[in-house]
Amino acid sequence: MSKKQNKEGLNVKKEENFSEWYSQILDKAEVTDLRYNVKGFVVIRPWGAMSIENMYSIYEKALQKKGHKPTFFPVVIPEKNFKKEASHVKGFKPEVFWLEKIKGEDRLALRPTSETAMYQMYSLWIRSHRDLPLKLYQRANVFRYETKATRPLIRAREFYWIEAHDCFATRKEADAQVQQDIETTEEVMHQQFGIPFLPMKRPFWDKFAGANYTIAADVLMPDNKIIQQPSTHLLEQSFAKSFDIKFKNEEGKENYVWQTCYGPAISRILASVIAIHGDDSGLVMPFCISPIQVAIIPIYNKENKNQLLEETEKIANILRELDLKVEVDDSEKRPGEKYHHWELKGVPFRLEIGEKELKEKSLTLFTRDTKVKEKIKLKDLEKFTDFGREFDTRLKLKADGFMKNKIQTCKNKQEIKKALNQGKIVRANFCSMEKEGIPCAEIIEKEFNADVRGTLGNKKEVPKGKCAICNKTATEVVYIGKSY
Amino acid sequence: MSKKQNKEGLNVKKEENFSEWYSQILDKAEVTDLRYNVKGFVVIRPWGAMSIENMYSIYEKALQKKGHKPTFFPVVIPEKNFKKEASHVKGFKPEVFWLEKIKGEDRLALRPTSETAMYQMYSLWIRSHRDLPLKLYQRANVFRYETKATRPLIRAREFYWIEAHDCFATRKEADAQVQQDIETTEEVMHQQFGIPFLPMKRPFWDKFAGANYTIAADVLMPDNKIIQQPSTHLLEQSFAKSFDIKFKNEEGKENYVWQTCYGPAISRILASVIAIHGDDSGLVMPFCISPIQVAIIPIYNKENKNQLLEETEKIANILRELDLKVEVDDSEKRPGEKYHHWELKGVPFRLEIGEKELKEKSLTLFTRDTKVKEKIKLKDLEKFTDFGREFDTRLKLKADGFMKNKIQTCKNKQEIKKALNQGKIVRANFCSMEKEGIPCAEIIEKEFNADVRGTLGNKKEVPKGKCAICNKTATEVVYIGKSY
Numbered sequence: 017m018s019k020k021q022n023k024e025g026l027n028v029k030k031e032e033n034f035s036e037w038y039s040q041i042l043d044k045a046e047v048t049d050l051r052y053n054v055k056g057f058v059v060i061r062p063w064g065a066m067s068i069e070n071m072y073s074i075y076e077k078a079l080q081k082k083g084h085k086p087t088f089f090p091v092v093i094p095e096k097n098f099k100k101e102a103s104h105v106k107g108f109k110p111e112v113f114w115l116e117k118i119k120g121e122d123r124l125a126l127r128p129t130s131e132t133a134m135y136q137m138y139s140l141w142i143r144s145h146r147d148l149p150l151k152l153y154q155r156a157n158v159f160r161y162e163t164k165a166t167r168p169l170i171r172a173r174e175f176y177w178i179e180a181h182d183c184f185a186t187r188k189e190a191d192a193q194v195q196q197d198i199e200t201t202e203e204v205m206h207q208q209f210g211i212p213f214l215p216m217k218r219p220f221w222d223k224f225a226g227a228n229y230t231i232a233a234d235v236l237m238p239d240n241k242i243i244q245q246p247s248t249h250l251l252e253q254s255f256a257k258s259f260d261i262k263f264k265n266e267e268g269k270e271n272y273v274w275q276t277c278y279g280p281a282i283s284r285i286l287a288s289v290i291a292i293h294g295d296d297s298g299l300v301m302p303f304c305i306s307p308i309q310v311a312i313i314p315i316y317n318k319e320n321k322n323q324l325l326e327e328t329e330k331i332a333n334i335l336r337e338l339d340l341k342v343e344v345d346d347s348e349k350r351p352g353e354k355y356h357h358w359e360l361k362g363v364p365f366r367l368e369i370g371e372k373e374l375k376e377k378s379l380t381l382f383t384r385d386t387k388v389k390e391k392i393k394l395k396d397l398e399k400f401t402d403f404g405r406e407f408d409t410r411l412k413l414k415a416d417g418f419m420k421n422k423i424q425t426c427k428n429k430q431e432i433k434k435a436l437n438q439g440k441i442v443r444a445n446f447c448s449m450e451k452e453g454i455p456c457a458e459i460i461e462k463e464f465n466a467d468v469r470g471t472l473g474n475k476k477e478v479p480k481g482k483c484a485i486c487n488k489t490a491t492e493v494v495y496i497g498k499s500y
Numbered sequence: 501m502s503k504k505q506n507k508e509g510l511n512v513k514k515e516e517n518f519s520e521w522y523s524q525i526l527d528k529a530e531v532t533d534l535r536y537n538v539k540g541f542v543v544i545r546p547w548g549a550m551s552i553e554n555m556y557s558i559y560e561k562a563l564q565k566k567g568h569k570p571t572f573f574p575v576v577i578p579e580k581n582f583k584k585e586a587s588h589v590k591g592f593k594p595e596v597f598w599l600e601k602i603k604g605e606d607r608l609a610l611r612p613t614s615e616t617a618m619y620q621m622y623s624l625w626i627r628s629h630r631d632l633p634l635k636l637y638q639r640a641n642v643f644r645y646e647t648k649a650t651r652p653l654i655r656a657r658e659f660y661w662i663e664a665h666d667c668f669a670t671r672k673e674a675d676a677q678v679q680q681d682i683e684t685t686e687e688v689m690h691q692q693f694g695i696p697f698l699p700m701k702r703p704f705w706d707k708f709a710g711a712n713y714t715i716a717a718d719v720l721m722p723d724n725k726i727i728q729q730p731s732t733h734l735l736e737q738s739f740a741k742s743f744d745i746k747f748k749n750e751e752g753k754e755n756y757v758w759q760t761c762y763g764p765a766i767s768r769i770l771a772s773v774i775a776i777h778g779d780d781s782g783l784v785m786p787f788c789i790s791p792i793q794v795a796i797i798p799i800y801n802k803e804n805k806n807q808l809l810e811e812t813e814k815i816a817n818i819l820r821e822l823d824l825k826v827e828v829d830d831s832e833k834r835p836g837e838k839y840h841h842w843e844l845k846g847v848p849f850r851l852e853i854g855e856k857e858l859k860e861k862s863l864t865l866f867t868r869d870t871k872v873k874e875k876i877k878l879k880d881l882e883k884f885t886d887f888g889r890e891f892d893t894r895l896k897l898k899a900d901g902f903m904k905n906k907i908q909t910c911k912n913k914q915e916i917k918k919a920l921n922q923g924k925i926v927r928a929n930f931c932s933m934e935k936e937g938i939p940c941a942e943i944i945e946k947e948f949n950a951d952v953r954g955t956l957g958n959k960k961e962v963p964k965g966k967c968a969i970c971n972k973t974a975t976e977v978v979y980i981g982k983s984y
Contacts, residue, residue, distance in 0.1 A: 051624060052617075053581070055605060057574035059621055062636065065570040086549040090541035090658055091575075091610075091641060097537070114600040115610075118645075121539060126575075126599075126610075133536075137543055140535055152546065157575060157641070161602075174574055 025360060029296050034239040038291055039168075045299045045360050047290065048168045056166040056173035063361060064169075064286065066307030068176060071209070071282050072155055074304060075178055078204050082196060084151045084180050089133045091157070094122040097132040101258040104131065107225020111160045113173075126159040131226065131251075131277065134181050135259035142273060144264050145185055149193075150273075153180035155282075169287035170243065170500060177281040183261060183273040190250055190274035194231060197248035197278040198474050201233045205245060205280070208304050210412035211235055211288050212419040213245055214441070214495060216470030219449045219457065228252035231473035234497070235288050236419055240439030242469060242499040243288060246280035292415050293385075299362025300385050302411055303404035308343045310335055310400065311358040315351050315370035328369055331379070334397050340404075359384065364407050365400070385410055423495070428484050429463070432496065436464050441497040445490035447483035456485040460496060469495045509844060513780050518723040522775055523652075529783045529844050531774065532652045540650040540657035547845060548653075548770065550791035552660060555693070555766050556639055558788060559662055562688050566680060568635045568664050573617045575641070578606040581616040585742040588615060591709020595644045597657075610643040615710065615735075615761065618665050619743035626757060628748050629669055633677075634757075637664035639766075653771035654727065654984060661765040667745060667757040674734055674758035678715060681732035681762040682958050685717045689729060689764070692788050694896035695719055695772050696903040697729055698925070698979060700954035703933045703941065712736035715957035718981070719772050720903055724923030726953060726983040727772060730764035776899050777869075783846025784869050786895055787888035792827045794819055794884065795842040799835050799854035812853055815863070818881050824888075843868060848891050849884070869894055907979070912968050913947070916980065920948050925981040929974035931967035940969040944980055953979045 026044060030037040042048045047064035060068065076086065092115065098105045113126040127133060134152070142150060155178050166172050180197070184190045198215045205211045213233035223230040224247065232247035255261070256272035264270055293300040303309055312332055316324040328344050335342045343363075345354050351368070358366050368380040381392045385407065424440040426432045435442050447453050449471060457468045471477065471492050479490035510528060514521040526532045531548035544552065560570065576599065582589045597610040611617060618636070626634060639662050650656050664681075668674045682699045689695045697717035707714040708731065716731035739745070740756040748754055777784040787793055796816055800808040812828050819826045827847075829838050835852070842850050852864040865876045869891065908924040910916045919926050931937050933955060941952045955961065955976050963974035 049621060049624070051621070052574055053578055053606075053620065054574060054576055054608060057576060059574070060572035062569035062571055065572050065638075068572070069570060085546035086553060087546055088544035088549050088552070088641075088660065090536055090538060090543070091643075092538055092541060092658075094537055116598040116600055122537075124538060136537065137533060137535070140533070154549075157572075159575075174576075176572065 025356060026296060026298060030238060030294065034237075034291075037294075037296075041290060041294055041298060042168055045362065047286075047299075050168055054173075056162055058168045058172055060176075060283070063307060067286055067289075067301065067305050068282050070305050070307065071286065072176075072178070074208055075204050075280055075282065076153075076155065078200055079153055079178070079180060082151075082200065083149070084153045084182075087134075087152045087154050089127075089130050089137075089154055089156070091127055092124040093127050093130070093133045094124055096122060097136060098125060100132065101226050101255050103254070104226035111162070113159050113161050127156070128158055128160050129279070130154065130156065130158075130179055131181065131255055132259075135255050135261060135275075138181075138183060138273075139259050139261045142183060142261055142263050145266055148183060148185045148263055148273065149189065150183040151180065151193075152182075153178055153278075167287075167500075169283050169290070172283070175281055176283040177279055180278040182276045182278075183256075184275070185263065185265065185271070185273065187252075187274050190252075190276050193276045194229075194248050194250050195474060197246070197276070198231060198233075200278070201246045201248075201280070205233065205285060206412070208302070208408065209285065209289055210302055210408060210415050211245070211285065211292060212412075212416050214423075214469070215473035216495060217449075217473040218470045219453060219468055219494075220451060221454055221457065222467075222470070224249045226251060226254055228254070232470070234469050234495070235292075236422055236441060236497070237288065237291050237500070238418075240422070240498065242441070242467075242497040243284070244499070245285055245288060246278065248278040249276060251275040251277060292418070293411050294362065297387075298360035300411065301362035301364065303364045303407045306362065306364055307341065308358075308361070308363050309341045309404060310343075310365045310367060311354075311363045312342065312344045312367045312369065313351055313354050313358075314344065314346060315368060320371060320374075324369065324371075324374065327374060331367065331369065331394070331397065335400055338398065338401055340400060355382070364404065383407070385414075426484060427481075432460075432484060433464055436466050436496070436498065441469075441495055442466075443493060443495055444484040445479040445481050446492045446494040447486055447488045447490060449492050449494070456483060459485055464496075464498075466496050466498045469497055469499070471495070509840060510780060510782060514722060514778065518721075518775075521778075521780075525774060525778055525782060526652055529846065531770075531783075534652055538657075540646055542652045542656055544660075544767070547791060551770055551773075551785065551789050552766050554789050554791065555770065556660075556662070558692055559688050559764055559766065560637075560639065562684055563637055563662070563664060566635075566684065567633070568637045568666075571618075571636045571638050573611075573614050573621075573638055573640070575611055576608040577611050577614070577617045578608055580606060581620060582609060584616065585710050585739050587738070588710035595646070597643050597645050611640070612642055612644050613763070614638065614640065614642075614663055615665065615739055616743075619739050619745060619759075622665075622667060622757075623743050623745045626667060626745055626747050629750055632667060632669045632747055632757065633673065634667040635664065635677075636666075637662055637762075651771075651984075653767050653774070656767070659765055660767040661763055664762040666760045666762075667740075668759070669747065669749065669755070669757065671736075671758050674736075674760050677760045678713075678732045678734050679958060681730070681760070682715060682717075684762070685730045685732075685764070689717065689769060690896070692786070692892065693769065693773055694786055694892060694899050695729070695769065695776060696896075696900050698907075698953070699957035700979060701933075701957040702954045703937060703952055703978075704935060705938055705941065706951075706954070708733045710735060710738055712738070716954070718953050718979070719776075720906055720925060720981070721772065721775050721984070722902075724906070724982065726925070726951075726981040727768070728983070729769055729772060730762065732762040733760060735759040735761060776902070777895050778846065781871075782844035784895065785846035785848065787848045787891045790846065790848055791825065792842075792845070792847050793825045793888060794827075794849045794851060795838075795847045796826065796828045796851045796853065797835055797838050797842075798828070798830060799852060804855060804858075808853065808855075808858065811858060815851065815853065815878070815881065819884060822882065822885055824884060839866070848888065867891070869898075910968060911965075916944075916968060917948055920950050920980070920982060925953075925979055926950075927977060927979055928968040929963040929965050930976045930978040931970050931972045931974060933976050933978070940967060943969055948980075948982075950980050950982045953981055953983070955979070
């Protein structure tokens, strides 16, 4: 390997030092740049931006299919709006960036989330049961004044998300929407992006500011720490009352609406995609996300350059006809450098075409995740869409395997301690998810530096036995883990 | 017409009161909502948001085809960055929103435009001629503290745009990029969205803060006032020097890069699309932009409801197979109300299907711009993609016709005054686009309440004769008009 390749590639192993590996991969694959001169704000470079765009597109399509419609709300929210919902303002106040006050105008915040921007408009738009359900979302940049250490894509002061805010006539429909949101996470983040998760109904003490309950998708990162991915909240009627969102039912009686909200943070999901699928050669991008799906490397000398580039372009066009994102790398670099470059970028497939391939009417195919190099016939190019699907399925199954082995049922503190030290997520009986459970949760935090993440959010597990901490009768089966 | 229809529809004619017509159409077609409680910030409702998304998608595809790549830069810019380019800070300072200062951190602005955010990174990314050209863009919300009266989509304190920022090794390439940007405006805004424009090279006194020259797309609105649409700027080397963006050429010599930037404001282009194509029945959305391209109205009674809905769904699926955006309106409203609703929304095509149509194996097709109602055979459904293309061509030709008749060549002040009073754009000989021309421009402003918009930006017109104002030898042919 040349000196240049060493410089471009990763010089740390994911298993040995995940944190350094993660930093290096973002930098060297040119996903982000941390040198922007404001603390906690990063620049997303083209490879990251194109991935995020593709993820947005997949996510928005899934939401629109389920009846959500896009909107754009202002980035600024008056302070008085925040004050309307008491627990919400308490939960978010320290995390807000404020604008310098303009004389004669209200003090304005940069949105940390848009409940208090959107719901005042909902109260104008909803009059009758015929206006329900109302299911709107926006793709938006949001802002949190983080005081904890920030990490690119994982915790930043600005991030890129979708927030869906829905209103219903009944609690039953709102509860069903929360379940539909979990299904959307499953359908998109797991089935398409290959990121498994536990849908965790958060304990009473850890729900969203202003919510009745919260169900969040907990994802295990390669360093065995949990990161929270999309969460969905039943807001009950608290915001509806604060913002006066009422409808007349069929009998003409006025009621407050029932609300839910759902927030997939696209840039943060990209962090999980990078962390979970990547390897020691660089990124491994899911076929459905990768900005380039097939990189074609023509290998030529002075004599056959024109002919080879021509053939390469033909092959590229066959693949483009299949709606694939194809790049022909005809740059001045040597073939080895090019291979290295596209592996680092995580492009799912690389096709090599040289004199030999031309003669044999075949191509050399390198597949990024398996690192298998094989010959394929020209006529098999039409199978690339299938190859792509199979690629994503392999990534998913591999990630599923990692996650599955990580959940361990424990009966007592000794077992919990041991399992956590082995990097596991603990499954255990627990006394209570309400206020009464706080002392046991505090023990877990103090003694094991871990959190009670919650109970399964899409099905009820019935505990048999005692709380693993206090030995009182258990009412819940909870999951415990270390988190970011 | 029922009372309900009157309430939903427009009650003013575009020709009689454009300003009121424009306000009503945004409100009644549910494009925007002005009732957000912060001055100058509006809410974009689903119909507007989906249109903007489609416009972004078309625009970004055109840019990517020409080698521009997407990025996301932070929304906040430190004050010290602004101060680096003196004329830029002077041009933008009064228009900036500032964040409340955080102790120990720099004072931050909300980006009014991103030169001073992006170029510090460019200086890190560009080292050698091999890194050039660098052509990056971002889709972004930007913020201007407007003190003039705001108008929804036209002048707001937050708007949605694309900003492309490019670096080149030579001035020649940079000049060529400016011309390519004008071609992109032509290709997208004119050829696809149907909005004709004059590419105006602005006079010296009206160029972008920090630019060597500016060429902006001037669009004539139905009230005969000019609105500035995408502008492109040769930044020369002023920013490169301030932000130290240097490259080593092939001989190893260091040079500053030459820069350009280009800024299509998508939300503002939507204003022109709405204003120029709309009519007294509501919006007329270009086929390529409309969130719904074909609305299908089943007309049924109790007996045939199921059969009709089934047939309707079959027809919808045939059209969806063609990749068309189709909506079946099976709501409880009466057919007349539905017709009215989709006309107001500007959906290009409406298909009606009832008992009669079913028997005759035909459909009733209503075309929004021509208002022609005709029968089409079921087998002709496959022609809808062509219908769509023809629809957009008709809108463009109509808009071209309006614009063409509006340019009038004038020889002196009397003629200029008369032409401007008739709502024309004046074409006239002019003394100078440099400092020396300012007195004549001031006369035009004072006496006619109009501006010298500039000279043609994509070809040189040679004047024969004297300046229409001061009678000195003319050096330029300029265009003069009233503007927003």
